[in-house]
Amino acid sequence: MSELPLDSRAPLNIGRLPIGSIGRAANGWWGMMMLVVTESSLFVYLLFAYYYFAARSGPGFLPEALPSFHLSGPGTAILIASSVTLWFGQRGARRGSRAQLLAGLLVTIALGALFVGLQIFEWSEKPYTIASHAYGSAFFTITGFHMAHVVAGLGILLALALWSGLGAFDERRMSAVDIGTIYWHFVDAVWLAVFFTFYITPYLR
Amino acid sequence: MMERLWNRKPSIQAPRIVGRLALAPLLALASPAIAASEESTSAPMYYLKTFGPKGDITASLTWGLLAIAAGVSVLMSVLVIVAMFRNGRSSMATPGSPLPIAHPPGGHRWIYLGLALTTLVLIALVIWTMDVLAEIDEPAGEPAFTIEVTGQQWWWEARYVDPDDPSRSFVTANELHIPVGEPVRITLASRDVIHSFWVPALAGKTDVIPGQTNETWLQADREGVYRGQCAEYCGLQHAHMALRIFADAPEAFQAWWDHQLEPADEVPEGSELLAVGERQFRLQCGACHAVRGTLAGGEAGPDLTHLMDRTTIASVTLPNTPGHLSGWIADPQHQKPGTTMPNPDLSGPELNAIRHYLETLD
Amino acid sequence: MAVDYQKRPEAGYVTKELEAKLHKMWETKPGLFGVIATVDHKVIGIRYIVTAFAFLVVGGLQALLMRLQLAQPDQTILTPEQYNQLFSMHGITMIFLYALPILSGFSNYLFPLLLGTRDMAFPRLNAFSYWVYLASGLFMYASFLIGQAPNNGWFNYAPYALKPFNPGLNMDFYALGMVFFGISTTVGAANFVVTVMRNRAPGMSINRLPIMIWGTTTVSVGILLANPAVSLAFFLLWLDRQFGTHFYDTAGGGQPLLWQHLFWIFAHPWVYIIVLPAMGMVSDALPVFCRRPLVAYTLVILATITTMLLGFGVWVHHMFATGIPFLSMSYFSGASFIITIPSAIATFAWIATIWTGRVVVTTAFLYFAGFISMFVIGGVSGVVTASVAADLQLHDTYFVVAHIHYVLIGINLFGVLGGLYFWFPKMSGKMLSERLGRWNFWLTFLGFNLAFLPMHWTGLLGMPRRIYTYPEGAGWSWVNMLTTVGSFILAFGILLLFVNVWMSLRRGVAAGANPWDAPSLEWATASPPPAYNFTVMPVVASRHPLWEDRLGESEGHSSIERGLILDDGKEMLATSVIDAAPRAILKMPEDDPWPFLVTLAMTLGFTALLLHWWWIGLAAGVATLLGCVFWLWPRGDLAQTKGTAHE
């Protein structure tokens, strides 16, 4: 973009610079990355707790009925799909289509809400509770943490939908959208780790 | 050798003497601190001079580390001071006045030299540490018996287990006896929170953690009394959760064990005072304390069957004298604020009777 | 309407008119609103420093009470419960409410100045992190009002922390307070990292960053990775206490040791987090008094980063006695030895700097020199405990207490006091008295060593930690008496510091822009700096912009008097990560009350959780979220919405 004038006697010829929050030029984008880093390590510690229990308590740690795929499978698919729809909306916004952005956001919100619904249904089906035993505590706490993040993500998407409905963004000024979507994709990725831990590892032994 | 000890029939019947006997050589050593401890219920917790193989080898490592630490500290401090005065000093006339600046070369040499030395020292220390660690991990020979110690707020229960003859097991509290020169295995369990079992003159700490049983071993090479103390913060009276280890001559130890197995003596016919004491004890205290051979069988507090064998009470908080005993029974919450033993609801005469009764538990 | 999203920033010279114009834009409005809403990093930094010192005094007074109780055997000045609450709050206060915040204060104040920019990357987040720090500190201290302060030490082991053993609110205050406090730390850390990566003077490439910037940035990344462990540990503790989960109790298959792992995975990195920035401060300020650049700049930075990295791999050395397997003990013991190497590099670099320099002995320098030898003493006692076998004896004795005070007071407090003597003139425009400073230094230095050097011996004599009293005849009496006397001398020394500050503020000598003739950018602007820090954006051409002419080593010339003007509203530069080449012009927010309001809502929320007012808690949670939405509402003046760019 510009040659840096290292010498005070040389002309300060910087060239044209973009103004304000655009894409990765926005401090907010970096801020979100920091959030992703710290939240990732939060989930690492959560899963550490699970594996620590499993390693210390042996097989007796798992409940009788191993977690099944009949709800979690569709849930996983829904979450992955929601990342795609969000990407679709974001792409629309890049092209300046507010309608596509709104559509993408709303469908994603619907899918996310569906996931939450499925998850709550699965919770209600469990024969144990958060207070039954260490496994129950780990299961409900970790999936609960994830769910809380989904809900937070939904909050972000709702805010974005509201703002784009109010016409706040165009194809250049949409860093809020770029930043918010990172969070949603992150929440999806975390689910894959949670899913792997609770639903797949018990079958790997 | 322990094998033989086990099966031998007791020769001495007066266990109280045994306690004294065990103490005698120690008192003779007349370390003032230990002598004083008979009154003050404490003995040194110093662990740079130790009395068992486990402690000894650790102590020399510790001395070595301390010497290096002190050497490095002195060396570095001297370097700082010399460096300060070496090139003369500038001074600052007024704030903002410019001072000379230089960029002399050569500083890096220091760092490489120091780094090389540091690395060598560290490698030596790692090797030494691992060596000692391997040494203290397991005793040289298989221990002949196990003491199952249970830590709880704020006292120690000890169950002696003879692997060959389960009927020779018994329970006591706070004061453990071990035979001199023999390794003894100790298993550690907790009834409530985390504690840590520590007898500095003999060995390092091992935590006592609920939900798991840790193991350690002890060996004393010299007869004597060794003070130990709970080393992990465990609540209000963590400060008063000490214990004592008596290292006895093998025969004396054997005698002690045999004596511990016996139930309490019957209250003699005709002593009104003791009869009242026994009854009141059973009613007021029996829910928590056991006296084998009577109906008192509680488990919440220390087993008192041979209370008079112990030199201290309440986890080495008070010496076991009639006066302190009365004081303790009358008002444990004052002697050891927060202790799990409640203040009893007893009249003066009843207390007196109980105390007299307790004095028969030898 | 053709909107241009770019502009060519103008270059120019510092002029009076420009200064007046910038002042109008950047100054905090007077009055209560300004107090609540200010986003000026300098104001926030000073608030951090003052608050942290206040907590130091409170924590110090708690320590003095403890010392009175321990001065002699069988004392009854304090009840066991009082003692336990005091030592717990002492540790909590010092480690969490003093040691990191004081460094955050310096970093907050200095970051934009050292980096040659006008504010932090997220000024409002910065205000927020201060408010949350204050609120969480007061939250934890509220426990004293009802006599139920945390009573289980700063590391708060389960299961004693669980409800059956600890039924009061004590632990709930600590658990919720720490989750709350963690928010402050985390957002603060994120802010530092982004500021360094994005907002520097043009030309300040990463090999020209001051070491304290490296230190703070390194630990900020460390915080982002480590802090979730402790927030989580405390949150799970709270769940165990309130909802009967089984993370730490054995009844339901929980693991008491899970607590220790989560706690120490956090807390070991944390002990480096609370010293590396202070070490950075020394690395930057010490050379000024040696009249030469730091020896081995690059090695020192590598050492900083390596310490942080290794710091994540040694946590089990706090758990050697828990009965972990042999192999694991060997590994963690070895790793703890190795971590000495980077510290050794830093130590040798400082000594070499003094050795090859020409020393100007000021109070600040004395503190730095004291710092070095205190660090070595504290460090090598750490090495002694790093040896598993020896540690099984040393663990949980006063030897460890001596270790932690040497490192914490030696590297944190002494570094900070030296730093204060060094930067106070910048912050206030007034010099501190050197004469009082000497008294201040010698009293703290001698008092400290009198108190804590014999404490190693106390530990070797076998005195366990965290006991509210000890019997006569244990042989611990005289050393404890020495420690108590030393602590009071130390306290008196610290008192002198406050006297010095007070006198200097009233009638100190004016400092001028660069009283120490120091090389870095903060000294290129007035003391105290104007609200906008730099009238024109400086351009940096070397590691020592104010020394480069005299050192004659740089490729070009830094430019202070002439640079980009950026006066079209509150503006500053975004730069590239490695070379700090200009990338964008950022629009900075005005004063804003939302950070404060959101903090209020969160305080209400945590109080509600503490007292089980679930509905109020829910309402406060919703209020917090709504507050955030308003806070983040895309705004035209920040060029976040369409059609708002300026030409």
Ligand code: HEA
């Ligand atoms: C500021 C914080 C700080 C710092 C920097 C350190 C630094 C170190 N610490 Fe410390 N530590 C604490 C704060 C800190 N510690 C705290 C708060 C606790 C107790 C927590 C509690 O229980 O409450 C603790 C406890 C603690 C323990 C557990 C003790 C126990 O409870 O049993 C151990 C064990 O390994 C340890 C080791 C070390 C080591 C090896 C270093 C090393 O990083 C030190 C390296 C530095 C040097 C060694 C000096 C410079 C080097 C040279 C001059 C080279 C020459 C040296 C040699 C050849 C040896 N520390």
Ligand code: HEA
């Ligand atoms: C940065 C950290 C830090 C600092 C600065 C200090 C400072 C001090 N500490 Fe602390 N300490 C810890 C961190 C720190 N400590 C930690 C983490 C623990 C472990 C806690 C645990 O086990 O959980 C601990 C534990 C601890 C213990 C062990 C308690 C126990 O195990 O039972 C003791 C005992 O002596 C002690 C003493 C002191 C003293 C005397 C000071 C002095 O340096 C204080 C001096 C400062 C002041 C006094 C403030 C200045 C006051 C004024 C200006 C007012 C003027 C007043 C007068 C003149 C009277 N500390």
Ligand code: CUA
């Ligand atoms: Cu039991 Cu401390």
Ligand SMILES: [Cu+2]
């Ligand atoms: Cu550590």
